Amino acid sequence: xxxxxxxxxxxxxxxxxxxxxxxxxxxxxxxxxxxxxxxxxxxxxxxxxxxxxxxxxxxxxxxxxxxxxxxxxxxxxxxxxxxxxxxxxxxxxxxxxxxxxxxxxxxxxxxxxxxxxxxxxxxxxxxxxxxxxxxxxxxxxxxxxxxxxxxxxxxxxxxxxxxxxxxxxxxxxxxxxxxxxxxxxxxxxxxxxxxxxxxxxxxxxxxx
Amino acid sequence: xxxxxxxxxxxxxxxxxxxxxxxxxxxxxxxxxxxxxxxxxxxxxxxxxxxxxxxxxxxxxxxxxxxxxxxxxxxxxxxxxxxxxxxxxxxxxxxxxxxxxxxxxxxxxxxxxxxxxxxxxxxxxxxxxxxxxxxxxxxxxxxxxxxxxxxxxxxxxxxxxxxxxxxxxxxxxxxxxxxxxxxxxxxxxxxxxxxxxxxxxxxxxxxxxxxxxxxxxxxxxxxxxxxxxxxxxxxxxxxxxxxxxxxxxxxxxxxxxxxxxxxxxxxxxxxxxxxxxxxxxxxxxxxxxxxxxxxxxxxxxxxxxxxxxxxxxxxxxxxxxxxxxxxxxxxxxxxxxxxxxxxxxxxxxxxxxxxxxxxxxxxxxxxxx
Numbered sequence: 001x002x003x004x005x006x007x008x009x010x011x012x013x014x015x016x017x018x019x020x021x022x023x024x025x026x027x028x029x030x031x032x033x034x035x036x037x038x039x040x041x042x043x044x045x046x047x048x049x050x051x052x053x054x055x056x057x058x059x060x061x062x063x064x065x066x067x068x069x070x071x072x073x074x075x076x077x078x079x080x081x082x083x084x085x086x087x088x089x090x091x092x093x094x095x096x097x098x099x100x101x102x103x104x105x106x107x108x109x110x111x112x113x114x115x116x117x118x119x120x121x122x123x124x125x126x127x128x129x130x131x132x133x134x135x136x137x138x139x140x141x142x143x144x145x146x147x148x149x150x151x152x153x154x155x156x157x158x159x160x161x162x163x164x165x166x167x168x169x170x171x172x173x174x175x176x177x178x179x180x181x182x183x184x185x186x187x188x189x190x191x192x193x194x195x196x197x198x199x200x201x202x203x204x205x206x207x208x
Numbered sequence: 209x210x211x212x213x214x215x216x217x218x219x220x221x222x223x224x225x226x227x228x229x230x231x232x233x234x235x236x237x238x239x240x241x242x243x244x245x246x247x248x249x250x251x252x253x254x255x256x257x258x259x260x261x262x263x264x265x266x267x268x269x270x271x272x273x274x275x276x277x278x279x280x281x282x283x284x285x286x287x288x289x290x291x292x293x294x295x296x297x298x299x300x301x302x303x304x305x306x307x308x309x310x311x312x313x314x315x316x317x318x319x320x321x322x323x324x325x326x327x328x329x330x331x332x333x334x335x336x337x338x339x340x341x342x343x344x345x346x347x348x349x350x351x352x353x354x355x356x357x358x359x360x361x362x363x364x365x366x367x368x369x370x371x372x373x374x375x376x377x378x379x380x381x382x383x384x385x386x387x388x389x390x391x392x393x394x395x396x397x398x399x400x401x402x403x404x405x406x407x408x409x410x411x412x413x414x415x416x417x418x419x420x421x422x423x424x425x426x427x428x429x430x431x432x433x434x435x436x437x438x439x440x441x442x443x444x445x446x447x448x449x450x451x452x453x454x455x456x457x458x459x460x461x462x463x464x465x466x467x468x469x470x471x472x473x474x475x476x477x478x479x480x481x482x483x484x485x486x487x488x489x490x491x492x493x494x495x496x497x498x499x500x501x502x503x504x505x506x507x508x509x510x511x512x513x514x515x516x517x518x519x520x521x522x523x524x525x526x527x528x529x530x531x532x533x534x535x536x537x538x539x540x541x542x543x544x545x546x547x548x549x550x551x552x553x554x555x556x557x558x559x560x561x562x563x564x565x566x567x568x569x570x571x572x573x574x575x576x577x
Contacts, residue, residue, distance in 0.1 A: 069269075
């Protein structure tokens with residue numbers, strides 16, 4: 001009796017599994033066919049350029065560097081002859097990047113974005129550290145809504161804020177979002193090396 | 209012939225073994241084919257997440273929490289944000305609370321679908337694994353459209369959620385729930401009466417309620433012993449007290465009871481998500497906090513109900529922008545600790561141990577942290 005019942009149950013199970021026969025496949029042939037990534041998908045970090053001038057939107061404020069939990073972003077922003085900061089070096093280490101998107105949230109100038117691109121494996125580890133030019137090149141395909149532009153008419157004396165990044169900082173930042181408080185600006189004024197120390201330590205920790 | 213003798217010997221199961229769901233080493237003392245004792249050796253997946261959090265600002269800790277328990281990363285997000293919000297007394301907007309509950313329960317369904325698939329696979333049935341992961345994919349796609357990632361979401365923020373739901377989220381979510389609910393009859397139909405499945409799970413790994421409570425076991429493992437302990441009911445956090453759902457329990461305490469409890473929990477979670485979608489209000493999704501967020505000095509312990517039991521966090525703050533001390537508690541840790549108690553001296557085979565381990569639904573990142 002028991003054997004017969006077991007047999008019936010096994011056949012019933014096969015019947016349920018059999019219902020799924022002949023259904024269309026849910027997998028895709030990856031290298032040939034590609035999945036369309038959702039708009040919000042967080043892929044590699046890129047730098048955005050101004051749609052008209054083609055210059056980088058970045059104002060070298062280093063907010064993204066401080067927001068990064070893994071110290072993947074490295075910025076050199078020395079002061080030029082006119083005492084304004086300019087972007088000398090901007091590197092993203094994609095080996096450290098954890099794709100959390102906090103840098104994009106921190107940015108007030110539409111300068112950094114996560115593209116939907118996910119294929120960037122290389123044979124050489126050092127190729128994963130991307131410099132300013134490569135990040136800008138990758139960012140050219142990324143479409144974005146320029147929220148920064150709308151703010152500009154409010155600050156008439158600095159219509160060319162995008163091309164002169166350092167100049168725009170004191171005026172545009174409080175106008176764009178309410179949450180940039182004096183403390184942030186005070187931190188910005190600090191020496192770059194002193195703010196770098198805590199996150200730099202943890203970066204080393206993870207290397208080991 | 210007089211020289212023949214028998215002795216116990218030790219078998220190492222793991223650290224890399226497909227049925228240990230991560231890297232766990234079990235040192236099994238064997239008497240022939242029967243297990244005399246089992247000793248878990250942990251720490252292979254230790255990443256010092258608690259220590260890393262001490263070097264990060266509060267918002268920076270949330271991506272680290274994703275790595276604490278990556279099968280239900282939404283619940284770890286909720287855990288940290290809830291604790292910090294209670295510490296700093298940050299209000300969460302109504303819509304954000306609803307979005308959080310939707311995400312948490314969808315994540316619980318996804319986690320239980322993985323449980324369903326992997327447990328069946330550990331017991332030799334491959335079809336349920338493919339089915340479980342296929343339906344989980346629907347939920348993961350919803351998450352990807354909402355927050356941009358499939359596993360490490362980093363979606364909750366202190367004071368709300370990172371961004372609002374996409375426009376077509378509600379209809380998509382409803383249809384995904386309908387699909388999963390429709391498949392439930394297939395899930396139970398293929399396994400519940402299957403003679404091999406019953407022989408592998410029924411009467412195996414029986415736990416007593418008192419014994420489990422004494423070892424701090426929580427979640428579905430405890431509920432399968434007949435204790436209706438669920439933090440969503442007993443110590444409601446977020447807005448769980450507004451929803452109508454049941455806490456499924458079973459009396460037997462064996463592997464089969466744990467399996468039934470988890471499947472029933474999927475149904476209850478579907479019920480909660482439907483109610484939350486119906487009641488989803490319009491409005492803000494995030495309370496702005498200061499860019500340089502510093503909670504007041506103090507300490508807090510917060511706990512939530514994860515798909516693996518009570519998950520807790522202890523945060524000590526000295527008023528700085530970084531936490532002074534973070535301690536995490538995962539349900540899996542206690543369950544792994546409880547495993548030798550279940551196995552010891554019962555004469556189970558290694559195949560039975562695999563079934564017990566699978567139905568405990570231990571995942572090792574939560575144990576090692």
